[in-house]
Amino acid sequence: MSFAYGVQYPGYAQAYPVSYAPVSYQPQAQPAQPAQPAQPAQPAQPAQQAYQAFGFAAAPAQPTQSAPAPAESSGAYRLVVSGCRHETVAQIVRGHFTREGENHGHPVFKKESQWNGLDVMIYFWDERDGPSFSGWWFGPKVGGDQVWAYQPDKEPEPPASGWRVPYDGPVDNTFILYPAPGAPGPAPGPASSPAPRPAAAYNPTPTVVPPPATASWASPTPTPAVSAVPTPSPWEAQQAAIRAQQAQQAQQAQQREREQREREQRERLRERERQQQQMEERRKIEARKAEEMRRREAEALQRKELEKAQQEKAQQELEKRRLEQRSVLAIRRQIQKVRMATPETLDALEKELQDMLQTAAADSSLGSQAETVKEEATCGLEAAKKRCETLKESKRKQREEEEKAKAFLAELLRRLDDAEGAVKDLHAILAEHLETKAEGGDASPAGEASPAASPTAPTAPAVVLVPGLVEKFKPFPAALLSELRVESLMKATELAESAKAAGRKVEDAALECGNFAAANAKLKEELKDSDAAEVLRKVPLYLLRLQAAQQTSEAYVQATVACEKDMRRREGFKREEEKRSALFRSFDKDGDGRLQEAEALLLAKALLSQTEPSASKVSEKSLKEIVRAALEEDGTVQSLSLLSTCVGSFREMQRDGRRRLAREARAKLFGSLQSKWRRRVQELEASAGIELEDTLKEVEAAVAPLLTETSSLGPPGQMQTRSKHCETLIQKGQEKAEDFQKKVQQLPESFRNDVNSKQVQASELEDLMAPHQKRLALRLGRTGQRLERAKRLTELFRAKVARKENDAMEVARGKLSEALRAYAKSQSFSAKQLFDSISDSSDSDSEMTEKAFLELCGKAEAEDTELASKVFHRALPEDAETLSLSAFEHLLRSFYKVTQQTPFTEEAEVSGGNAKVQLQSGEFLEALESDPKEVDEVGERLRLRSRDGSEGWATLSHLRPVPLPAYALKRRAPLLEAKDLKSESKEPLLEGDVVELFKEEEEELLEEEKDQKEPKDQKEQKEPKLKVVFGSVQTRSGKYGWIPHSDQVLQPI
16 A cells, blocks of 8 residues: 555654645554554545644645646655664664665665665565566565565555565565645656645745636636626735635645545455465465375375285295205205315215205206206215315325335334443343342341441442343443442453443444434424324333433443543552552661651651651741650650651641741831832822812813803903903813813823733732722813813804804895895996996906905995905905805895794785785895885885795885894704705704805706616606705804704704
8 A cells, every 4th residue: 555645644653745835644443454544534524624734824825727737756755764664674664765776667675774784775576577577576676686584565655654574475464654744746857747845934924826817717718798796805816816725735635535545445356366376376375285185195004005916926936945945055065075075985985965956956956056066966975075085095104104204213222222232232241240249238237337338439320220221231220330340450440341342332323323212303393193103102202211311321431441440549548558668667766666756856857858848947835845746655656656746747837937028028018118109199189189189270260250241341352351261261171170181191001011920910010009099080080170171261252253253244134135135226226237346347247355345344334344254255255365246245235134924925915815925924035126115004015035045025114124134053063164965064054053054956866776787767757755855054152064964954043
């Protein structure tokens, strides 16, 4: 529905278009549709009363002829949208809309404010895309795909209600459109009446408006026949015009009410048609659902019947497969029996298998597996026949192995019999001397002591009794062998020789038997898994008999040898006793078997002279004391043994006295040597030791304050002088320490030369000097530690001095480089032009001397000439005296360090997507241009080159100028002569060392050829093994070189 303009609706602000007169409004209740605006009421009073109700004295004057009716498109210029239950759509559509234009012959309204950057439009779309797309729409643009609300009416103005939110949802009765209060009307077109004056122009006091010349007021033009009628006054004309205007307005209001009722009727008809369409659609849907249900039930019934038939068929197939499986399983069991058959049972099992196959073929019980089972049966029969043949062959081999084992065993037994026969012969030799004693030993009383129990009797080894050996002869027991005795030494020697000969024969036979067994040990290994191994189990028993025969032979031989030794010992004792008796008789002058005291003295002196060369020096008194101890009660010596014992005791006493004197003399000698050694050590410590200690104290006093004075000292030159003084003192201390060490090393040698080597052994002398030598060695060690500590402190001090000097040099280099760049910029010189302006420009390979460089620095107004000279020498390449162009260009290079993350772009402008990389804090960059470029919203940007060689622009505010790109080593690395891992190393660089990086180059290292015979064309086709990045650097000490893997080793400081 549309609004009737000029009518006051309940709940809305009063607003009257200036083209209509105010009309009073009587509200009517609308219980059915509370959200719809009320229908306008018919005016119940004359127009004059309506004007008076609103404060007007009378209606304004109107011309007699009626104004033309407004066009259908003329309507509200501003609308207000309110309500809407949908929260999101409500935020979008609520607000004021202004008329923007037309689309498809209908007005278009646009929201005065955007929502989330989008316009909100109210527009009409005709049926060009179909009836379902025709109607009024809310969307971000006219004809767009995105919409928020839809009203299917074809009204010329946006409908006040009936909007669907969303477009395919239900009708939202709270969604209302109404004209904005005080909204001006649209601009009139050429066919419209003149624009009326605004409402504020009405005056309650009537004013006289002269009628137009062409206008006809209340009556037609008078004729001459009625000229007597009086002409109306202006007031009457004005009243008539007002009445005519009121009548026209009332007629227009009625017209609008009729149009409103017609629109409402059409709306009700459309709504009824829409409901009928929906009911028809629901009926069709229900019909389709019912049809679909019947179709599904039919399909379900068909599926059940099909499943039942399939189940029956599957059951039959299953039963058939079960029968087939039983038949196949029975035949396979028979095949397995055939496979395991022996040569004796093979024929019977094969016949059973053939019968089962014939029966199964007749019954067709094997089904699809008939051919498979037949092939398995054929394979099983073939395998069984091969197996039986293999069993027959294995049995034949087994018989051959058993025969071979029996032959080996027979030969071993023959050789064993030979060895045991030799033992039997030896047993027969000893039997002549032992059988009578064995019989006598059995008859002797139990309490009688056997000669074998005597401590001097030899013990024979035990004899092992083996069943095979006992059957031939019974070996003599060890106790009986120990009692072997003969009449004389000659017989004992003959018996021993005979036993040794027989024993050698036994050993030879045993050795031959053992060699035979060892030679055939491989046979035992071959037959260990066969049945013939049972035959070879007797071999260990035969070898045990062989071992027993050897032990018996050895026991017999040892018994004869022991008997021979016993006889020899007895003969020796007998001769010694005869000699002593002869000596005793030689001093027994009267031959009575007793020695008088005088004779005993002479015998004692003779006994002493046999062992002591100085027996003549023994006093008479000592001899009498010796003899007196051996005298009997009658004053004679009857026992030579007693006298010999007394002489031996005296001899030992004499020896003890001499040893005691020797010990005392040696102790005195060692005491004097120790005192002499101590004095020499003290003299060395008093002379060279004190000088060394004084020097060390001087060194420590000079070195101790170095660490604390690093920051307080002045210029680096003064610090270098202090470090050189400390190094001189350390060198002096090292010389003193070396001199002291040399003297300490010479002291033991000189002491050894002074000592008589015959009096003292070398080991004893070393033990005497060891304590003092250890103390001197500890002192030398502590001296070395003190000097090393002083040296480390000095080196640390020099390193700090060098670091301070390097920092000063870097600052000076930066200032000098900046001054030279400023001078070159003032003269509009490039680096090469600036170089050529000082060097000899006639030579293309000219180089700059120090004098020319200092002259150039003077022109550039450098601060210090001495520092400029040092910078020149630091910039010189290794082993060069003049500055080349490349070195000069490197000196003029300026570097920047990234202080915070910034984009690195190809162009100076930053668009948000043109960044090549993001430069991280700490990276070093080389400036390619001296003047930065000003960029809007970013600031100054400078063109730079990164470490990997890429060029671009970076923000200057995120950079900080640095004199040199300093890098620190993350780990130990060599400083190489060339870009080759095999080149010579100048010096090792340690972790934390600082270097200046000039450039980085990538080299490809080829894989080493392991096979030198490989063709040359194949060697050339080999791919590179790895790529190594070499960095050209300069150390803080001024050395140049290459660092391998610089991309991994170096990190910016």
